[in-house]
């Protein structure tokens with residue numbers, strides 16, 4: 001049996017007021033979703049020095065920047081998490097390792113590339129129609145920051161009906177962003193499973209593929 005691709009998974013921070021604790025935290029659905037995609041999740045602490053060592057010891061085949069929480073630029077983000085994610089993104093770009101940024105993860109991809117996020121309306125909803133290269137799909141959505149355009153380095157492959165950018169792909173690197181939460185949809189969408197499996201498994205040769213190719 002071939003080993004499943006190793007996917008480094010970043011975590012959000014949850015602050016517990018009663019005990020004054022900062023906890024790294026991950027929705028358990030991420031684990032079941034990634035296993036369903038035949039991927040091996042490796043959950044990362046928000047500590048860059050450790051993540052550097054992990055990369056040396058067992059370099060990943062893909063990187064997942066999970067969502068939840070805000071970016072530091074909005075004033076209440078988690079600095080340690082963002083340091084880890086910035087480091088992973090620099091490393092992934094250098095070695096052309098596939099990356100998927102989910103919601104806040106995609107926002108990080110965009111802001112690192114010079115995009116200004118703006119407040120967007122109607123993007124907190126259990127179901128939302130998005131247009132993926134000409135066809136409608138139904139997803140969920142949970143964000144207040146977004147854009148109607150993206151930088152020239154990225155290609156937009158999904159938008160909401162009102163024109164909010166929902167899916168991006170880097171023009172040269174296998175770096176993808178989505179503005180919905182595959183792990184929070186029950187049952188998991190087949191399209192999301194295909195996308196994750198294709199990006200992280202079929203592209204182990206580290207080429208870039210389009211989402212449409214993945215969904216075929």
Ligand SMILES: NC(=O)CC[C@H](N)C(=O)O
Nearest residue numbers: 067068103104143144145
């Ligand atoms: N769902 C998320 O990842 C949250 C993103 C960010 N907090 C926003 O509201 O835009």
